[in-house]
Amino acid sequence: MTETQTSSQAPEAGFHHGIVPEVLHDAPASKPVKFYQVGSFAVGNRLLPVADRSVQSDPNRANTLTSGHRACQGCGEALGARYALDAAMRAANGQLVAVNATGCLEVFSTPYPETSWRVAWLHSLFGNAPAVASGVAAAYKAMGKNDIRVVAQGGDGGTVDIGFGALSGMFERNDDVLYICYDNEAYMNTGVQRSGATPPAARTATTQAVGDEPGNVFGQGKDLPRIAMAHEIPYVATASVADLRDLEAKVLRAMEIRGARYIHVMVPCPLGWGTASCDTIKVARQATQSGLFPVFEAEYGEVVASSPIRRLIPVEDYLRGQKRYAHLFSPKRRQDVIDRLQAQADRNIRRYNLLPGGSSPERADITDASEPHDPSFTTQTVTTTPEPEATA
Numbered sequence: 303m304t305e306t307q308t309s310s311q312a313p314e315a316g317f318h319h320g321i322v323p324e325v326l327h328d329a330p331a332s333k334p335v336k337f338y339q340v341g342s343f344a345v346g347n348r349l350l351p352v353a354d355r356s357v358q359s360d361p362n363r364a365n366t367l368t369s370g371h372r373a374c375q376g377c378g379e380a381l382g383a384r385y386a387l388d389a390a391m392r393a394a395n396g397q398l399v400a401v402n403a404t405g406c407l408e409v410f411s412t413p414y415p416e417t418s419w420r421v422a423w424l425h426s427l428f429g430n431a432p433a434v435a436s437g438v439a440a441a442y443k444a445m446g447k448n449d450i451r452v453v454a455q456g457g458d459g460g461t462v463d464i465g466f467g468a469l470s471g472m473f474e475r476n477d478d479v480l481y482i483c484y485d486n487e488a489y490m491n492t493g494v495q496r497s498g499a500t501p502p503a504a505r506t507a508t509t510q511a512v513g514d515e516p517g518n519v520f521g522q523g524k525d526l527p528r529i530a531m532a533h534e535i536p537y538v539a540t541a542s543v544a545d546l547r548d549l550e551a552k553v554l555r556a557m558e559i560r561g562a563r564y565i566h567v568m569v570p571c572p573l574g575w576g577t578a579s580c581d582t583i584k585v586a587r588q589a590t591q592s593g594l595f596p597v598f599e600a601e602y603g604e605v606v607a608s609s610p611i612r613r614l615i616p617v618e619d620y621l622r623g624q625k626r627y628a629h630l631f632s633p634k635r636r637q638d639v640i641d642r643l644q645a646q647a648d649r650n651i652r653r654y655n656l657l658p659g660g661s662s663p664e665r666a667d668i669t670d671a672s673e674p675h676d677p678s679f680t681t682q683t684v685t686t687t688p689e690p691e692a693t694a
């Protein structure tokens with residue numbers, strides 16, 4: 303644990319616009335510098351006008367969730383929260399209050415008497431973050447301080463389960479709060495128990511890999527982005543740590559709007575999913591590129607945009623890398639269960655129009671034959687497998 307910084311300290315050293323760091327001068331001349339990787343998922347930043355560059359590339363970014371916290375190595379939630387809150391801080395000109403539900407994000411960031419937050423930050427209970435945030439927003443409104451903005455955040459358990467009633471009320475009243483859910487698909491802080499957002503067939507401490515239907519039960523679970531849309535609030539979006547630039551953009555967009563807003567971020571948990579800490583981004587990308595986690599935006603209950611899949615992969619590629627799904631491949635391959643999960647991905651692809659180019663997932667504008675493909679991504683044609691019957 304390093305010492306916690308305070309907001310009075312100087313910002314972290316970074317690349318200042320127009321100044322070339324010494325290290326680049328020392329690079330061997332024989333090694334060309336490549337600015338854009340055509341066909342990869344990398345996002346160019348340096349060649350953009352300063353105003354269009356990412357929040358994280360700004361040396362004066364807020365570092366709202368700063369170093370020294372106790373998240374596991376490769377924690378998707380820590381990464382997502384850092385990007386989301388820095389973007390919110392930029393949008394609010396630093397006039398931001400963050401309310402946190404109980405969960406890993408709260409526990410790893412605030413071991414008393416330390417904190418990694420460089421923002422006015424409140425924690426009350428596991429299930430009341432939306433209610434507390436609504437109260438904070440109402441108090442500032444009553445004081446006429448409309449420039450102070452409010453963000454609430456919580457894990458999937460705090461959001462879709464215990465905090466659900468308070469969140470629905472916040473939506474229904476259209477309270478001026480941006481709520482961000484970091485979805486790692488289980489109650490990670492207390493030892494990986496199932497939540498209403500745990501996907502079918504996933505093994506958790508409370509959904510063991512036994513019986514005819516191993517792991518979590520099949521069913522829809524609680525699809526909170528769609529439930530939020532049903533409240534017809536001004537803005538709902540999904541995002542993923544696989545595309546942090548998109549996450550930043552959605553937070554900035556949400557902060558332009560007043561009223562209740564909801565962003566649902568996919569944040570892999572290496573400990574709970576049984577993945578290597580270096581694979582957090584890869585596994586998050588596999589979730590979006592298989593169609594299992596659709597990335598989209600909705601306004602007043604209607605989907606207005608979705609992020610197309612760039613290289614479609616079968617869900618099996620996503621499942622295979624995670625120990626929570628190991629029972630689908632050994633000791634006996636469970637093709638029936640894999641097929642049902644594939645059918646869910648196929649339904650998302652249809653529902654959110656994730657392959658707008660038709661059945662061929664390879665799009666000429668983003669691929670480059672000279673670029674070696676990541677062997678973990680296998681291109682295939684979409685099949686429209688019949689949907690499984692709901693059995694939950």
Ligand SMILES: Cc1ncc(C[n+]2csc(CCOP(=O)(O)OP(=O)(O)O)c2C)c(N)n1
Nearest residue numbers: 404405406428457458459460488489490491
């Ligand atoms: C009323 C109440 N019940 C249970 C707990 C114990 N508890 C603390 S965090 C947590 C799980 C949090 O899961 P989630 O919201 O998904 O966040 P994550 O830790 O996965 O980020 C639980 C069950 C609690 N603090 N309060």
Ligand code: SF4
Nearest residue numbers: 373374377406571573
């Ligand atoms: S258990 Fe998971 S969510 Fe919690 S800190 Fe570790 S990686 Fe992050």
Ligand SMILES: [Mg+2]
Nearest residue numbers: 457458488490
């Ligand atoms: Mg969780």
